[in-house]
Amino acid sequence: MLSREELLRGTRRLASRANPKIREWASLHDRRIRKELGQTLAEGARLAGEALSAPGGGRFRPMALLLSDSGAERPEAERLFSLARQSGIDCYSLSDDCQARISSLKNSDGLALVLSAGPEPADFARLLALAGARWLIAAGVQDPGNAGALARTALAAGFSGCLFLEGVDPLSPKFLRGGMGASFRLPCLSRNIREFLAAWEDVRGRAELVQASANPAGGDYRSEKYPTPLLILLGGERGLPRELAGLPARTVHIPLAGGVESLNLAVAAGIVLFEANRRHAGDFPAADAVSCRKSGVAPRGILREEPPARTVSARGEVNSPPASGVNSGTGGLRNS
């Protein structure tokens, strides 16, 4: 255990709320600014740790570790510092007042990571139709917590990525938190509906489109087939946006008892995605994460913690690993 002085040696001190850095980081809660700067925030020790240690980190690259005076007292601080220094990024020591200016959390633990976000791949249509690909297409999801839970669920179900059509911003700090680090392992893209419809024209005939729907006229999710490449289309809190109603999708539904009209969005996604997963090439498919690594950025982090994942660069090169071990996960049920 390092002393506080040893811990903070070499950090830069920021103690004024008017400091331009503080103002810049605080502005990352604004979607427009995130897009302009190509940056976002991972708030909290756990999420920051995930970002620093996830293999590859997806499109995200750590830029700066921020540690408030209270945060520096936390047991997690030392490990984060050590990971940050291995990554060669700047560390900042912030007054609690400055930290409060930056944080969106009610009970912040005083630890945060500034991330640069690489551009989304331009040719996402190609990713959707890759052999073996399974994507969740979530249209009009508004709540970043719901969207984050969808990403985490898709990753756990062995899906290749999440595409959000309108609604949430996958760069939002609240989305990153809701996903508990899923964004660092799973490509989470966003497009508007028009762009998706154009891509669909390109992909149709090569990928299967299945809409998870409230309509009991659709097939029972338990008896349907889920061949790959598979796109599972899910409407948001207010259902499927009208512009997507005309798509030639096969629909599946979950029969509900007790007069229940609908399930929580992530619960419904969990049931359908895990059903698709169990049907996919036997009951225990290998992890199938496709990470859209920023082109030109060298792999980072502790790859040996993870089975090798097939990666897709922003330029679209596919790097298939040798046949990897099955990652059947730890089957956790604890967190919410």
Added chain:
Amino acid sequence: MLSREELLRGTRRLASRANPKIREWASLHDRRIRKELGQTLAEGARLAGEALSAPGGGRFRPMALLLSDSGAERPEAERLFSLARQSGIDCYSLSDDCQARISSLKNSDGLALVLSAGPEPADFARLLALAGARWLIAAGVQDPGNAGALARTALAAGFSGCLFLEGVDPLSPKFLRGGMGASFRLPCLSRNIREFLAAWEDVRGRAELVQASANPAGGDYRSEKYPTPLLILLGGERGLPRELAGLPARTVHIPLAGGVESLNLAVAAGIVLFEANRRHAGDFPAADAVSCRKSGVAPRGILREEPPARTVSARGEVNSPPASGVNSGTGGLRNS
């Protein structure tokens, strides 16, 4: 469409925040007061409507409809008034200021229902071991939104009830909202761990206890059996309370891909409960809601909207309906 005057005819007007009724209703956000008074609040037009029209209403009985000046302008107000008058309950017209005193919601729609809550059945151990019963036992769940989502999921999966061990209060207005009305159709009980362990001594050998766990040493949820009477035990946000670790439960886990350590609580419950449901007497079991109706209270509401449910009174009488139609539900995926 009634005029505002016609709508409010016969209501009682409350315009002072100091009015004892206003103070009493505002205090229903306090767990201790709810228990003392045996009352709670259903906030919002949708939930109030569910409470007024759910068959039986479980242990809840409407006491008073509260309508703020802004709420009276909403299109839902007329239907609620009409339902409230059919139920013969009092209607109150509140100033917006009084309504704000009562509501816990950021964006209240100005409509709320005061409910009396009947006592929980004393002999709940008996309910757990009823033939065909399937209960979700959720231990240490803290967040009322999570708990509500669990109740809604259990109802949709054809379960007989939810038993919360410590953690949330099933009378909490936030829990009622999180469940989107599930509480009015599904018994949601709460006990402390000691009481449950005592009940378990009574039930063991007659019911199957299955713990949904993060431990991959447990059986794969897809290959396990789920015979009834079935108790599925689930830990809360921080895992299973230590006092329950020694129970002789069979454990099941959900294999997770992508290095994900755990799923959102309601997502995990959804996957396991729907799996148990599909194994139960074929793929399309009838709704199996057991409603703990307050003894002596006549059925209420629109029974024809629902398949007849087997009901259990607080005294423990079981009223089995004639074999009912299959309620395969509407398979909704919309709300969160």
